[in-house]
Amino acid sequence: MIQLNIGVRRHIALVLGALSVLVGLLLSPMAAVADETPAPTDEPTSSLVIKGKVKNEGVGVEGIILKVSGNGFSGEASTDAEGNWTLSVPTKGIYDVEIQLDSLPEGVGLRDPETTVRQADLSMVESASVLFPLGVDTRVEQAFGDQLAIRLFAGLNLGLLLAIAAIGISLIFGTTGLNNFAHGEMVTVGALFTWLFYTVLGWPLLVSAAVTILIGAFVGWGQNAAIWRPLRKRRLGLNQMMIVSIGFAIVARYILLLFFDGDTKGIGTDNNIIEIGPIKTTATSLTSMAVAAVALAAVAIFLTRTRLGKATRAVSDNSSLAASTGIDVENIIRIVWIMAGALTALAGILYGLQFQANWLTGFQILLLLFAAVTLGGLGTALGATVGALIIGMVVELSTLVLPADLKYAASLLILIVVLMVRPQGVLGKKQRIG
Amino acid sequence: MDWLSIINLALGELLNPLTAVYVLAALGLAVHFGFTGLLNFGQAAFAAVGAYGMAISILTFKLPLFGAILVGILATVVFALILGIPTLRLRADYLAIVTIAASEVFRYFMTTIGFSDVTGGSTGLSAFNKEFESLNPFPDGIYGFGPFEYREEQLWVRVVGWSLVAVAAVFLWLLMRSPWGRVLKGIREDEDAVRSLGKNVFSYKLQALIIGGVLAGLGGMLFSFSLANVQPQSWGTTFTFMIWTVLLLGGAATIMGPIVGSMIFFVLLMLTQSIIGGLVDIGWLPFLTPPQVGQIRFLLIGLVLMLLVIFRPQGIFGNKKELQFNG
Numbered sequence: 106m107i108q109l110n111i112g113v114r115r116h117i118a119l120v121l122g123a124l125s126v127l128v129g130l131l132l133s134p135m136a137a138v139a140d141e142t143p144a145p146t147d148e149p150t151s152s153l154v155i156k157g158k159v160k161n162e163g164v165g166v167e168g169i170i171l172k173v174s175g176n177g178f179s180g181e182a183s184t185d186a187e188g189n190w191t192l193s194v195p196t197k198g199i200y201d202v203e204i205q206l207d208s209l210p211e212g213v214g215l216r217d218p219e220t221t222v223r224q225a226d227l228s229m230v231e232s233a234s235v236l237f238p239l240g241v242d243t244r245v246e247q248a249f250g251d252q253l254a255i256r257l258f259a260g261l262n263l264g265l266l267l268a269i270a271a272i273g274i275s276l277i278f279g280t281t282g283l284n285n286f287a288h289g290e291m292v293t294v295g296a297l298f299t300w301l302f303y304t305v306l307g308w309p310l311l312v313s314a315a316v317t318i319l320i321g322a323f324v325g326w327g328q329n330a331a332i333w334r335p336l337r338k339r340r341l342g343l344n345q346m347m348i349v350s351i352g353f354a355i356v357a358r359y360i361l362l363l364f365f366d367g368d369t370k371g372i373g374t375d376n377n378i379i380e381i382g383p384i385k386t387t388a389t390s391l392t393s394m395a396v397a398a399v400a401l402a403a404v405a406i407f408l409t410r411t412r413l414g415k416a417t418r419a420v421s422d423n424s425s426l427a428a429s430t431g432i433d434v435e436n437i438i439r440i441v442w443i444m445a446g447a448l449t450a451l452a453g454i455l456y457g458l459q460f461q462a463n464w465l466t467g468f469q470i471l472l473l474l475f476a477a478v479t480l481g482g483l484g485t486a487l488g489a490t491v492g493a494l495i496i497g498m499v500v501e502l503s504t505l506v507l508p509a510d511l512k513y514a515a516s517l518l519i520l521i522v523v524l525m526v527r528p529q530g531v532l533g534k535k536q537r538i539g
Numbered sequence: 540m541d542w543l544s545i546i547n548l549a550l551g552e553l554l555n556p557l558t559a560v561y562v563l564a565a566l567g568l569a570v571h572f573g574f575t576g577l578l579n580f581g582q583a584a585f586a587a588v589g590a591y592g593m594a595i596s597i598l599t600f601k602l603p604l605f606g607a608i609l610v611g612i613l614a615t616v617v618f619a620l621i622l623g624i625p626t627l628r629l630r631a632d633y634l635a636i637v638t639i640a641a642s643e644v645f646r647y648f649m650t651t652i653g654f655s656d657v658t659g660g661s662t663g664l665s666a667f668n669k670e671f672e673s674l675n676p677f678p679d680g681i682y683g684f685g686p687f688e689y690r691e692e693q694l695w696v697r698v699v700g701w702s703l704v705a706v707a708a709v710f711l712w713l714l715m716r717s718p719w720g721r722v723l724k725g726i727r728e729d730e731d732a733v734r735s736l737g738k739n740v741f742s743y744k745l746q747a748l749i750i751g752g753v754l755a756g757l758g759g760m761l762f763s764f765s766l767a768n769v770q771p772q773s774w775g776t777t778f779t780f781m782i783w784t785v786l787l788l789g790g791a792a793t794i795m796g797p798i799v800g801s802m803i804f805f806v807l808l809m810l811t812q813s814i815i816g817g818l819v820d821i822g823w824l825p826f827l828t829p830p831q832v833g834q835i836r837f838l839l840i841g842l843v844l845m846l847l848v849i850f851r852p853q854g855i856f857g858n859k860k861e862l863q864f865n866g
Binding site for chain 1: 578625626628629631632633635636637639640641643644647648650651652653660661662770772780783784787830831834835837838840841842843844845846848849852
């Protein structure tokens with residue numbers, strides 16, 4: 106047992122070290138971001154403000170018109186010389202912000218061409234920022250084949266991202282039986298702490314990512330030690346634990362809101378477009394995909410080739426049988442939580458660098474993660490990866506036929522349909538559906 | 540701090556229509572979870588389907604009020620069938636994930652710009668409650684006393700809401716004492732035993748899902764009448780989780796639990812809001828800003844939910860033997 110314990114420590118160090126080094130190596134070529142200080146604005150008439158900044162290649166764009174509507178209010182704002190705009194609104198609630206495409210300069214388009222409307226959620230906070238990143242105009246009519254290639258690429262990117270977070274859920278479910286609703290908040294932790302270290306404090310990206318992953322690992326270890334292990338000792342039912350995790354998710358989400366505020370944070374600003382055939386992407390996205398792929402491969406090797414990984418799978422299969430062969434089940438669960446925390450934080454980092462993040466980011470991804478895990482087959486790590494790739498593809502490919510604001514709905518519908526046809530998931534075993 | 544107004548505000552929550560909405564949805568969830576053992580995490584969608592079904596019938600199809608309410612009820616029944624038929628044969632946690640996914644899908648469809656001619660998009664629908672207000676029998680004036688002082692239209696929506704609660708509570712009480720109710724409890728305790736007695740477990744579960752769903756749908760309609768609007772963001776997962784907190788606070792397998800649980804929940808929510816807000820105003824909590832007070836409330840809801848499930852899963856009124864979280 107002592108030997109295994111030493112082995113355990115070494116493995117944790119190894120996994121964490123490998124992850125940090127990996128992220129560092131792959132992310133180091135990324136450019137640093139200049140500090141952004143919001144320009145002073147006029148005194149608003151109400152304390153509720155929607156604001157934002159429209160930038161193209163790092164420079165603010167003047168004269169862009171944005172229409173804000175919702176809750177019986179509608180108004181217009183235009184950007185100043187620095188690209189900043191603000192608009193005060195009368196009541197709490199959710200507002201639609203639409204960017205007027207005809208006010209954009211010639212040859213400039215949205216980096217995400219489908220999203221001309223974004224939402225500003227002022228139901229809980231006093232100010233919300235809405236960002237419309239600009240880039241090269243991609244609105245030119247594209248051949249269907251090109252569009253398909255672009256969507257497949259975006260789907261692969263999202264799928265890989267979801268996969269590293271979904272593996273955590275899957276390993277935790279496999280070893281403890283818990284459907285952890287608080288998993289999304291670990292993604293948020295990853296994204297927001299990277300924003301804090303990298304964008305606010307100006308640390309190098311490499312260091313920020315490594316420290317964030319350590320924090321993620323600590324959060325995983327900490328919640329197991331403080332909440333889940335004591336509850337397992339009390340022999341709390343699994344469904345009860347699931348509801349506890351919902352409560353914990355709410356607590357964690359609002360703690361993050363208290364510390365980080367509700368506005369949406371742009372973390373990475375990589376404007377160097379790389380063209381691969383019809384696909385326009387950035388170095389950030391390409392490195393992010395590589396990091397995710399390497400992390401997935403590392404987990405696969407860990408699970409199939411190392412002694413500890415085999416022990417993890419043994420606990421997943423049958424924990425009492427595993428315990429009787431001398432495996433320290435609690436120790437394995439602790440490692441799984443630490444790994445899940447680190448991996449999920451990594452997913453948050455990659456998500457935050459490519460998209461934007463706020464206190465609800467993780468919660469919005471959570472259902473996609475559950476869909477991925479359920480689709481692949483609950484409790485199998487390989488299944489979670491396959492499920493995540495399917496969900497990523499469905500989300501992006503659905504925009505070929507559906508409006509962009511229904512893309513998450515499409516993936517959740519696919520989940521419901523698959524459960525009707527094949528309840529054990531794509532790779533699951535039949536006995537698990539009970 | 541003005542204690543009198545704080546207490547008045549808190550007591551006012553007791554008969555607030557929103558409290559009645561939560562009672563109705565929680566009674567529905569009691570049928571699902573407390574009596575049958577179904578883990579439904581999509582109660583918000585049942586309420587939303589009822590509310591949208593009613594509002595769209597009035598605005599788009601120009602139905603009279605009672606026809607529209609009937610459509611709202613039928614819509615929740617259909618929604619329960621769509622959700623229940625594929626998932627009720629599966630393990631409990633699959634139902635949990637599918638119901639929460641379905642409720643988000645419904646919200647996305649109500650929010651999308653594509654259908655905003657009918658659904659109103661993210662702004663939602665309003666101007667559907669003229670007929671509801673025209674049925675108000677109370678003449679203009681101020682009614683009641685102290686914290687319970689209402690204008691005629693406020694009184695009307697409260698009378699409708701709490702009458703609905705009373706009818707629903709008596710109906711459920713009778714239902715759960717009947718042989719039908721005993722079969723439900725049997726399913727909760729041991730599905731296989733009930734099946735071996737020759738009962739069609741699937742059919743009973745589906746009936747329970749429909750009855751609980753319709754109660755939530757009625758709650759959704761009441762919500763819409765009292766606020767005079769239907770907005771997609773009212774029906775997020777937060778609504779579902781607050782209903783769960785209300786239910787577990789009062790006691791899942793009881794009729795009184797959801798009623799008293801909802802009242803206690805809202806009174807406590809208002810008390811914490813006013814007291815923390817007051818402390819911030821007089822500068823005792825310098826690290827908080829006024830908008831953060833509202834956020835702290837939600838943090839407390841999460842904490843209460845966790846502590847309840849861990850330390851008193853049977854709630855205030857429940858019997859510990861009766862509350863079994865299967866699995």
